[in-house]
Amino acid sequence: MATRLLANLIVMGSGVVLRAVSQAYRQAIVNAGKTGVAQETMQNITHKVSKSMTEHEARQILGVAEHAPWEDVLEKYETLFENNTRVGSFYLQSKVFRAKECLEAARQAQGL
Known part of the structure; x- marks a missing residue:
């Protein structure tokens, strides 16, 4: 009970x-x-x-002008990426990678 x-x-x-x-x-x-x-x-x-990275922001991160040749973009990318590899800043390294990726997508969209 x-x-x-x-x-x-x-x-x-x-x-x-x-x-x-x-x-x-x-x-x-x-x-x-x-x-x-x-x-x-x-x-x-x-x-x-x-929120995604704009082309303007990507150019600022890599430090390249708007009409810079693609070779300059790659050169800046490689330099910054390697510098951040040695220093050990994964955040900055990923920002540099995303900037290159953004500019690469913009370049492909323009058909270059």
Whole structure:
């Protein structure tokens, strides 16, 4: 008898807690919609996903002019990549690689 009573109490208690959590979640969604937090969060996510390196930024990273020959771009890339290999900055090395990759894609899009 006591076991049955305890089981019923646990089941009823968990049901009450589940309803309270779901109501709190619904209210949090409503509040987020009112304050603009939801829209801001979606904008931040969209910005992070769509953020890619521009050709201008890639040229700044490699230090090449807009109309520099492709050989100059490769030479700058190799120099910067090797320097960052010796220093050990993986972040800078990846930025240099992404810059070359961006300029390479732009070059292919132009059909050169």
